[in-house]
Amino acid sequence: MKTLAALKVLVVEDEALVSMLVEDMLSDLGCVVVGPAAELEEALRLAGSADIDAALLDVNLGGRPIFPVADALKERGVPFAFASGYGEAGLSEGHKGATVLQKPFREADLRKVLESLAAQVA
Amino acid sequence: MAAGGIKGLVRAMSRAEGDEVEDLLARLGAAEEALAEEVRRSRALNRIAEAIGAGHDAETLVQTVVDGGVELTGAQFGAFFYNIVAPDGESYTLYSLSGAPRSAFEGFPMPRNTAVFAPTFKGEGVVRSDDITQDPRYGRNAPRRGMPEGHLPVRSYLAVPVITREGAVLGGLFFGHPQVGRFGARAESLMVGLAAQAAVAIESVRAREAAHAELAQRRDAEERLKFALDSGRLGSWELDVETRAYLASDICKANYGRRPDEDFTFDDLVASVHPGDRDRMTAAIEDAIRHGAEYDIEYRVRAPVGETRWVHARGRAAQTADHGGARRMAGVSLDVTERKRAEERQKLLVNELNHRVKNTLVSVQSIASQTLRTTETPEAFRDAFEGRIMALSHTHDLLTQQNWEGASLREIFDFELEAFAARDRIGFDYDRDLQLSPKATVALGMAVHELATNALKYGALSVPGGEVRVVWAVESGETDESPALRLTWTERGGPPVVAPTRQGFGARLLEKGLAGELSAQVSLAYDSLGLACTMRLPIRALEP
Numbered sequence: 001m002k003t004l005a006a007l008k009v010l011v012v013e014d015e016a017l018v019s020m021l022v023e024d025m026l027s028d029l030g031c032v033v034v035g036p037a038a039e040l041e042e043a044l045r046l047a048g049s050a051d052i053d054a055a056l057l058d059v060n061l062g063g064r065p066i067f068p069v070a071d072a073l074k075e076r077g078v079p080f081a082f083a084s085g086y087g088e089a090g091l092s093e094g095h096k097g098a099t100v101l102q103k104p105f106r107e108a109d110l111r112k113v114l115e116s117l118a119a120q121v122a
Numbered sequence: 123m124a125a126g127g128i129k130g131l132v133r134a135m136s137r138a139e140g141d142e143v144e145d146l147l148a149r150l151g152a153a154e155e156a157l158a159e160e161v162r163r164s165r166a167l168n169r170i171a172e173a174i175g176a177g178h179d180a181e182t183l184v185q186t187v188v189d190g191g192v193e194l195t196g197a198q199f200g201a202f203f204y205n206i207v208a209p210d211g212e213s214y215t216l217y218s219l220s221g222a223p224r225s226a227f228e229g230f231p232m233p234r235n236t237a238v239f240a241p242t243f244k245g246e247g248v249v250r251s252d253d254i255t256q257d258p259r260y261g262r263n264a265p266r267r268g269m270p271e272g273h274l275p276v277r278s279y280l281a282v283p284v285i286t287r288e289g290a291v292l293g294g295l296f297f298g299h300p301q302v303g304r305f306g307a308r309a310e311s312l313m314v315g316l317a318a319q320a321a322v323a324i325e326s327v328r329a330r331e332a333a334h335a336e337l338a339q340r341r342d343a344e345e346r347l348k349f350a351l352d353s354g355r356l357g358s359w360e361l362d363v364e365t366r367a368y369l370a371s372d373i374c375k376a377n378y379g380r381r382p383d384e385d386f387t388f389d390d391l392v393a394s395v396h397p398g399d400r401d402r403m404t405a406a407i408e409d410a411i412r413h414g415a416e417y418d419i420e421y422r423v424r425a426p427v428g429e430t431r432w433v434h435a436r437g438r439a440a441q442t443a444d445h446g447g448a449r450r451m452a453g454v455s456l457d458v459t460e461r462k463r464a465e466e467r468q469k470l471l472v473n474e475l476n477h478r479v480k481n482t483l484v485s486v487q488s489i490a491s492q493t494l495r496t497t498e499t500p501e502a503f504r505d506a507f508e509g510r511i512m513a514l515s516h517t518h519d520l521l522t523q524q525n526w527e528g529a530s531l532r533e534i535f536d537f538e539l540e541a542f543a544a545r546d547r548i549g550f551d552y553d554r555d556l557q558l559s560p561k562a563t564v565a566l567g568m569a570v571h572e573l574a575t576n577a578l579k580y581g582a583l584s585v586p587g588g589e590v591r592v593v594w595a596v597e598s599g600e601t602d603e604s605p606a607l608r609l610t611w612t613e614r615g616g617p618p619v620v621a622p623t624r625q626g627f628g629a630r631l632l633e634k635g636l637a638g639e640l641s642a643q644v645s646l647a648y649d650s651l652g653l654a655c656t657m658r659l660p661i662r663a664l665e666p
Contacts, residue, residue: 015481016635017564021488024495038638060477062561085480086473104484 002053002118004029004111010055011036012043012069013076013083014062018103022056022083025107027079040064047072054117055080056101056110059090079120081113164314164571166193170316174323184218187320188295192220194316195309199226202284204293205243217293226274236263242281245291250310252303254279278304282317286325295320303320361388363411363439365489370624377457378434379425388509396422396430403435411440411448420458432462485514492627506575506627513538517564519635528666529563531556531594531607537568544583548574551593558605559666562659565639572628573611573655582616582652589614596661607659613652621648632657640664 013019019036026033026103034052037043039100041059047069048054055073057066066082071094081099084090088100089114090096170190174183192200199221206215219226227324234419241249254276261268269276276298284292295317297305305629351358357374361367368388370378378394380386395403399421410417417437419512422430423594437453446509489510501537520529520537529537539545558566574583574590582588594609613619629646636642640663647654 008246014561014639015485016480016631016639017485017488017568019638020630020635021484021491024491036638039641085477085484088305090477103480 001098001117004031004118005039006119007031007114007121008034008053009114010034010043010046010050010078010080012038012046012055012061012066013058014038015058015061020056020101022110025110026114028107031114039066040069043069044072047078052078054078057061057082057115058086059086065092067075068073068096070095071121072099079117081117087118123371137236151237159584163194166190167312167315170194171319174319180327183219183323184221184320188218188220189315190315191295191297191313192313195280195297195305196299197221197278197280198299199276200299201296202293203243206289221268222274239281239294242283242294242296243291244292246284248310248314249279249281249285251279252305252477254298256259273327274298275300276625277302278490280305280309280313281437282310282313282610284317284321284324286321318613346582351454359435359437359453359455361407363449363450369511374455377431377455378423379428394423395426398422407451409436411451414439414441414448417451420462431457431459434458449570482514482518482640486511488516492630495625496626502644509575509625510568510571513568514564516540517567517569520567521560521563526560528557528559529663531558531566531609534558534563534567535570535592539566539574542574542578544578547583547588548590548592551591553595556594556596556664557666558664561572562640562664565636569632569636569657570633575625576628577613577616577653580617581619582613585616588652597658605661607657607661608663609657611653611655613654616652618650619648 004033007030008105009026011019011026013022013034013036016038017097019038023033023036035043035046037046038061043057043061046052055069056081057064057069059066070080070082081101082091082095083101083103083105085103088096091098091100099113099116101109136167142214167190170193170339172187173186173190188200188202188615195272201220202218204215204217237250238257239255241247242374249257249259254260255268273371278297278299278301280297281320282295286292295311295313297313299305350356351371354375355373355439359374359379360369366388368386368391370380370386370391372382375382375386376385378386378391391398392404403419404423406417409415413563417435417439419436420434423433424430433455435453435455437451439448439450439451447655489508492508493503493507497506516537520533532550532552535550542548559628577583577588577590582590590596591612591614592609593612594607596605597608598605625633632644633646636644636657636659641660642659642663645656647656
């Protein structure tokens, strides 16, 4: 169990305006932003090896689904949440039931999701 | 013994009593003639009866009857008038004529329900007159009071109603002769018999013609139905509930990927339904058979060759009282693959639209949040926020105009700068325009807005004489680099520039946002001559 302070969060988001907002919110919450990664290759690299506690994943990365990144995080035991305009409907079969942050979201919503992720950090 | 033989014998036996013999001979002669006439009539009657029974169409039949009547009665003219009850009273149509050309009647109106004609058309009985012009019923009706001028000259008159066994008056047979006293009781009884035969024959011909007409109508209706089914690509089918015998039209077979000459049983039908939909389909059929439920279902079909298609089937089970359930089920089937695909496309589009709207809302949220962080007053916030929202809106207009397939680099500049006061002081220099993806269009649209707004507020465009030069070119990649667009925004002639003490929204968007979103390298040089922004954007991140 970790607190949000200094929680290292990988952000995968391909839209500049959105990732800027998420960065600001995370900084306000005291988290450390890793990334943001806008491309799948970069996201996969960071998910596989970067020093991270949790991750926030945009479901659609320039038309490519994010799920390989989610799989890599699962493998490493890194808790993550999806951020999506599609809501839960946009998730693949393998990831149904995962935590979803519905866009747009408030800072309080992000905090709640991050706290639940932090609770899973060993 | 022959009649002439009798005459010779009588003459030989009675030479003495001459007067008596002459009288006897005269009577014998008359009897002989009457006999000959009777034989002739009898033969004619047989011939007519045969002709009536021969099964002609109604017109030929009635003509036969009228011709026969003229022959049997010795009339000069004969006619059949058809009884048609019109909404405004009776009217009579000349159907057939004998002994006179049709033109003899053409100039006259059809007979009316006068005192003379009424008994015939009402079926009350025979009217026979030695001289109709002397009949008390004759000439009693205005305006003509008798036959119209130029009418066939009729004195002897015989009219017989033609009545069915059910009592319906079909019409009347009319016979006339210009001389008086031509029709006797014998003629009358012959015509009554003929009229009865004619009534039966006309009725049977009518029934036959009606049956033919109905058959033809049904055939027409079937043709029309088939045409409608064919042009609507509707297949039709029938199922025997007990034996499960299944009958499918050619189009119905085609809906399941079968040729018209291929066998297609009920088992084949069930087997061709997608396993995921099969239970639902058989349950619906059972429900229709057992409970009379409407069979209305869409399912996937796996044709023997080719792709999975969608079929919409509708039908109903015909309930029979004696059977205590349905004996047969019938319905139609329609290939709805195209509609299903359209529905799926639409669903995707709606989802995609929702996604874009949500993303746009996040963009607006982000712009609001960052503008709030970098402006000192509510007025400054409103000014900057509105400008940025308008920039976003312009980019969306441009993309919508291009069906969201992207836009060219020059178009992005033109759209963002359209309402820009100093746009004539922004010059362009490039060899070829570039087509960009929707994502790159949105990102660069916002970047152009930030550069232009900054120039107008603090940079070269904030003073008269200041200028901006936009130059771009595609650089082929070095050995380890892919091709990239190199774009420079250079301001000259403005006030001396100084680097800002903190990073504003525009600078952040350009230096970090574009870097992330488009894998770009962006540098802002606060040159004393003016701001210079240099972007290096990999082509792979820009192209649609």
